[in-house]
Amino acid sequence: MAHRNQIDSHLQALLEVGRFKDYGPNGLQVEGKAEVHKLVSGVTASLALIEAAIEAQADAILVHHGLFWRGHDGRVTGWLKARLEKLLAHQINLFAYHLPLDAHPELGNNAQLGAKLKLVADGRFGEQDLGFIGAPEKPLSAAALGALLQFRLGRAPTVVEGDGRPLKRVAWCTGGAQGYFEAAIAAGADAFITGEISEPQAHYARETGVAFLACGHHASERYGAPAVAAQVAETFGLEHQFIDIDNPA
Template identity: 60%
Template sequence: MNRGPVARTEFAKYLEQTLDINRFRDYCPNGLQVEGRSEIRSLVTGVTASLALLEAAAEAGADAILVHHGYFWRGEDARVVGPKQKRLRLLLNRDINLFAYHLPLDMHPVFGNNAQLAARLGLRADGRFGDDGIGWLGAVEPGGPATAGELARLVEHRLGRTPLLVGDPARQVRRIGWCTGAAHSMLDAAIAGGADIYLSGEISEPTVHLARESGVAYLACGHHASERYGVQALGEHLTQHFGIAHRFIDIPNPV
């Protein structure tokens, strides 16, 4: 293990290689989004680069912030006005680096949101579905929940959030599909993959009907709640690898 500080360029290169960011066609740029100071001693991780997170990170003395949801999304207004101006002004005035990783953090086999959600819920992955295999498929570990209702209660206990279950709570659960965040549109692919129940973060109106009509239960666990664990795992790894300080700051979000 190295001892901090670490050069920003070395930090960025390590993340580029570790998350294999160049293989993804994403909705936003992955990597360094806002350049700050050249050396990193203290890292803050969080789910979304909201103003509240930036203010908390600045107060904590962070040299860099690493998030799952950053900036410069495809199709967004390019003007630096309103909330975007306030966020960028804070980062630039405080000379703080912002790193963001979207699909690479969803899909990483160890630090990814799907992998970390599986670890938290005791799920054992043995298959993939959807574009580029972004959805995971597998089974509950022995002794785990046997029904949709039991799985919903486990999610509530482990994530600290009451999920929305669409379907029969008594439905037997053998095969589970999951994909964190806003992946409700992948219910069809999960059904085709043989899932008895599908977990994601958000839900849409058509998803309710498809779950009811297919008999495959749907569990909406919360976009934010389902994606809190990838950045934490990655931040802890970076602490071990580079010897820098790390703190995860959770900005509550009901969605």
């Protein structure tokens, strides 16, 4: 058992929240019960995750994608009302960490995806040093890297193969980080892995020869939240359950 403020303080320090400029508030977004016995983790604070956490008798939820984002106009209507109503009625604490959870060198989304692919980061790149770059165990082709992603994440990625060079340096940044592709190229990557692809990236890959692989926003970010929540649970003696709400995006 732990007090929600203990958990909040621990996470603020662990994830170095203060050093990031983010798109929304990191930390305790919805206050629930003071004492936490069971913690559920998930990717996004969707209604389905909240309902599953209620069914699991959780006192707190830890997610990567919370409820509040830059540009929100402050009205509690529609989907936001439905989610908040459930959280407040069942007194469930909601903790959300966006960029800090991406960036943690061991427990974050990028580190955990790298571990899945046996990629060890030896450098950072991009805005706020969110991108990771390192070498695979041995050089491989873009097709082989795509097959590895499909095997590890259970989803066929979109692969733009570049010029077919052996991939000796691989860069990655989970989620919607397609805008980091040019920074990855400048950092010396032979390939870049992220969650999403937009129209320009295919052209950049063909014109620079650097492979681009998009493996799904949700699929690439399933690992940070449960890793952080497991650390919290071990620290405070809590029960922890990861609940994956599938998302095709």
